Amino acid sequence: MKKRILLTSLAAVLMFTFYGCVTSRTKGGDTIAVGSKNFTENIIIAHMMADLVEADTDLTVVRKVNLGGSNVAWTALLNDDIQMYPDYTGTIVANYYQEKTGTSRETLEKTKEFVKEDKLKALEPLGFNNTYTLAVTQETAQKYNLSTFSDLAKAAGDLTLGCEFEFKDRPDGYPGLQSTYKMNFKNVKGMDHGIMYRSLAEGEVDVVDAFATDGQIKVFNLKILKDDLEFFPPYDCLPIVRQDTLDKYPEIEAALNKLTGIINEQVMQELNAKVDDNGMKAETVARDFLISVGLIDK
Secondary structure: OOOOOOOOOHHHHHHHHOOOOOEOOOOOEEEEEOOOOOOOOHHHHHHHHHHHHHHOOOOOEEEEOOOHHHHHHHHHOOOOOOEEEEEEHHHHHHHOOOOOOOOOHHHHHHHHHHHHOOOEOOOOOOOOEEOEEEOHHHHHHHHHHEEEHHHHHHHHHHOEEEEEEEOOOOOOHHHHHHHHHHHOOOOOEEEEEHHHHHHOOOOOOOEEEEEEOOOOHOOOOOOEEOOOOOOOOEEEEEEEEHHHHHHHHOOHHHHHHHHHOOOOOOOOOHHHHHHOOOOOOOHHHHHHHHHOOOOOOO
């Protein structure tokens, strides 16, 4: 079996126990749980998955969103605390199984192969690649003449990086940037994804690790730097489901496959902005989108 990171830590258990936000809609029949990580996009997609399962099956769906970082949600799935959640191909291959990625297609095929070892199934991608990138203000870009990651590496010694806590340690995060680009910041501040952009705007940090689909990129008019050595792998979003759940309820796969290829990066950025900048509830944004594309009724 491919090696993977030991995830069942006390911290993960505590985060799952105390910070998981749980909602449900009683419909009858058996119950399954849909989880998510702790950032807007993942929560929106989890609600879409839950809505489709509710609409197309007789199952009662419990929503355990905002569980925590990648390792917490992954552990919950492996432990059968949740039966499905949305994840990303690059995260699965590079972070969980610590294997090399490749093109989008290659990384998808590796994802499908590796998760089988843990009796999981990766369904087809939703259509957007939420790759990591690095972002700075326009003022910082002009001051240091920044266009690429290589440019940033030269100036990093004078700058502070603000990033998600897990980004500081995961192999496809800051350690990999240090190895690939010799990028060593003056200081690195770990923080929740939700406050990174405010910290950047207020000058508390100079650089943040951004997602390509973050709505705040447009709101704050940020400069996205080019990953000129192509360090970050593809992060195609897709549903991950326990195989024993699909064996028992095969109708779930048909319901979730309706999401295949339906969301591109621009659409996901707009959906994220509705929550992060317009103050809408993630559950409402998810449901409105599914109604707008004809996948569920009002």
